[in-house]
Amino acid sequence: MIAKLPDEAYAIVEGRHADPFRYLGPHRDNDLTVVRAFLPNAASVDAVDEHGDCAALERVHDAGLFIGALPNGSSRYQLRARFGDTTIDLEDPYRFPPILTDFDLYLLGEGTHLKLYDKLGAHPMTLDGVNGVGFVVLAPNARRVSVVGDFNFWDSRRHPMRVRGNGYWELFVPHAIAGDRYKFEIVGPNGAVLPQKSDPLAFATELRPSTASIVLDPAQVPTPRPSANGINALSAPMSIYEVHLGSWRRKDGNGWLTYRELADTLPAYARDMGFTHLEFLPVSEHPFDGSWGYQPTGLFAPTSRFGSPADFAALVDACHREGLGVLLDWVPGHFPDDAHGLANFDGTALYEHVNPLQGRHLDWGTLIYNYGRTEVVNFLVANALFWLDRYAIDGLRVDAVASMLYLDYSRPEGGWIPNKYGGRENLEAIAFLRNFNREVFGRFPQATTAAEESTAWPQVSQPIEHGGLGFGYKWNMGWMHDTLDYISKDPIYRKYHHGQILFGLHYAFSENFILPLSHDEVVHGKRSILGRMPGDPWQRFANLRAYYAFMFAHPGKKLMFMGCEFGQEREWNHDQSLDWHLLEQDSHRGIQSLVRDLNGLYRTLPALHECDCDPFGFEWIITDDGDRNVFAWIRKGNDARDRCLVIANFSPNVYHDYKVRVPFPGAWREVFNSDSAHYGGSNVGNVGEVEATGLVPELCVTVPPLAVIYLVPERP
Structure with missing residues (x-):
């Protein structure tokens, strides 16, 4: 030496x-x-x-x-x-020369590099005529960052990186190739070597419990074909089939179906059932199966459980080929504290808050993003745009928005830090959500967003320029809770809870609502939707048929979790397939047929969807017949003759010669009856047409038990 x-x-x-x-x-x-x-x-x-x-x-x-x-x-x-x-x-x-340009560094510095996924992460490239991979990662407080992987024997001495701008570390590694596994070894500000970190912008990952990132060649991942224009419009029918990919169906031996195996079966099934959209529980990489994807560590990587990114793209393409929109559950509210993930990424609270009163979810044991940090907001907004850009996703449903909006969410008194005005509103999260929606709709106007927001926060789905958060839709959690509580009661007691059906219409048009019967309603001891229905077996299925028919005739877009469409009896278990064998029974096949027909009517009758989010599209006809548990209303389309009369009877009694006023004289045709024998009902109803007569036109109808009927006017 x-x-x-x-x-x-x-x-x-x-x-x-x-x-x-x-x-x-x-x-x-x-x-x-x-x-x-x-x-x-x-x-x-x-x-x-x-x-x-x-x-x-x-x-x-x-x-x-x-x-x-x-x-x-x-x-x-x-x-x-x-x-x-x-x-x-x-x-x-x-x-070799630098990877990031001065303009990249400028955009990253101001937090407006909305395609940062084109630069950060691992990218196969050619520099000075040499093929290799460029690696870039944010670690502003690190003393040293090295990329380690298959290309250097996982030896951190071989490829230390250089720092650029505000803490972006980069290195071009010649002859590294797509398929190489890699991580970052980081020395924190105190000189300690941290656990090796996965790439926050990894586009592919190892299957858990392994945690390495994988270099992906984007040229090997074709962008799926686009969906039809207008599929997310407020005036369009929107019936969403919510799916957990790991438990919709399973192979013999209980193995997962791959993305490509799902592409061969799931879109065709959803289309046959009449759904317009598929919504996937989070597909971003996550270490724990039991989180269902809601605790992600790899926001830019489709989970490796079911195959490669190219395989996932094939699934999206298959959905679009069947005419289905694809929505993803997206989780910008929190992340797990696994050592290989974002937590304490560069030896400091880079993505999370330092103070646990701001930075840790007490309910879930996870960490909360610091929405006041420019780099974090840039990271999250770019991630949202990434799924729309690279995988042609049609919309994002944002999970747990309420937990983002309130600083005191699920916290005890004294266990939270007020905002600068002394309030409980998370001002940085509000700004982030508005920014997210502004960029999504500005760059992908055919896409949409939906908020799972369970409080009375105003104007969630109203324009940002009018003071709203800018979402396309909001989940109607109040409707879901009230109506499920009502329908789970014995009919003899329902007259005392008549207002639970009426109340939702007081605010039904304050937001652009989706009516969700989601995965959260069929787990954790809540029972399945069928499991909540009271009475003997016949009444339970009749109640379920009536409830679904009520839902499809109620203003708002529709969402149904997998298994609900055929009356899954037990609670959902993410480790098992749905109970498809139930379709061997007439009662469950009847539920499936009913949902298929409801979807068909919802899509083909303008009165049932054109004004889902417009008060013009709804008119109460009967609200005061609580003693008989009967409701009636008119749904309206834009055309003057596009009308649908809905009569709901939530009692087990048949009502003959029941009088209902209607807007037009003449023939009204019964187009749907949830008591049809085709669905497993008693076949009570109005065969063919009913004539509306009188100075104030009125129908005299037979109302079947525990059932909902739809009637439409015949055109002259």
Whole structure:
């Protein structure tokens, strides 16, 4: 070992240099180009210029530091290293130009690099005629960051990165390829080496419990075909089938279906059932199956449980081929504290808050994003746009919005920090959500967003310029709770809860609502939807049929969790397939047929969907017949003759000669009856047409038990 090496040389050898390009690679020394290379375990190293001329580099440190002048003063060269009996020609990563441009750094600095996924992460590229992979990661408080992986024996000494701008570390690794596994080894501000970190912008990952990121070649992931225009419009029918990909169906032996196997079956089934959209529970990579994807660690990577990113793209493409929109559950509210993930990423609270009164969810044991940090907001907004851009996703349903909006969400008194005005509103989260919606609708006007927001926060789905949060839709959690509570009661007591059906119409048009019968309503001891129905077996199925028919005739878009469409009896279990064998029974096939027909009517009758979010589209006819548990209303389309009369009877009694006023005289045709024998009912109803007569037109109808009927006017 040569004495009197500069401190920088020892920093390289000891793995603590923050800017290895300042020492390693080619440097001008008077009239010479001097190369310094650090190749641990190399016995000798030569520099070979583009003409093939060779110059031996001197070993100046036993750890593998070599220095020498290039022959002929050339600036382009390769390294020829001998390891034992093996000689390898290598490209020197420290001779290549930067990856991030000055404009990239400017946009990253102000938090407006909305396609940062084109630069951060791992990207196969060609620099100076050499193929390799460029790695970029944010770690502003790190002392040193190295990329480790299959291309360097997972040795952090070999590829320390350089820092640019406000803490973006980058390195081009020659001859690294798509498929290589990698992580980042980070030395924190106190000098401690952190657990190796997965890439926050990894586009592919290992299958849990392994946690390495995988280099992905985006050219190998074709963008799915787009969906039809207008599929998310307020005036369009929107009936969403919510699916957990790991438990919709399973293979023999209880194995998962792959994305491509799902592509062969799921879209065709959803289309046959008449749904307009599929909504997937979160597909972002997550370490714990039991989180259902709601505790993600890899926001840019489709989970490897079911295949590759290309396989996921094939599933989306298959959905669009069947005419279905695809929505993703998206989780920007919190993330798990797994050591390989975002928590304490650079040795500090980079993505989360420092103070646990702001930064930790007490209910879920997870960490809350710091929406006041520019880089974090940029990361999240870019992630939302990524799914719409790269995978042609049609919309995002944002999970747990209420937990984002309120600083005191699920916290005890004194266990939270007020905002700067002393209030409980999370001002930074509000700004983030508005920014997110502004960018989504501005860049992808055909897409939509939906908020799972369970409080009375105003104007969730109203325009930002009018003071709203800017979402396309809001889940109507109040409707869901009230109506499920009502329908779960014995009919003899329902007259005392008549208002639970009426109340939802007081606010039904204050937001653009989706009516959700979601996964949350069929787990954790709540029972399945069928499991909540009272009475004997016949009454239970009749109640369920009536409830679904009531839902499809109620203003608002529709959402139904998988299994509900055929009357799943037990609670949902994410580790098991749905109970498809139930369809061997007439009663469950009847529920499935009913949902299929309801979807068909919802899509084809303008009165049932055109004004879902417009008060013009609804008119109460009967609200005061609580003693008989009967309600009636008119749904309206834009055309004057597009009308649908809905009569709901939530009692087990048949009512003959029941009088209902209608807007038009003449024939009204019964187009749907949930008591039809086709669905398993008693077949009581109005065969064919009923005539509306009188100065104030009135129908005299038979109202079947525990049932809902739809009637439409015949056109003259």
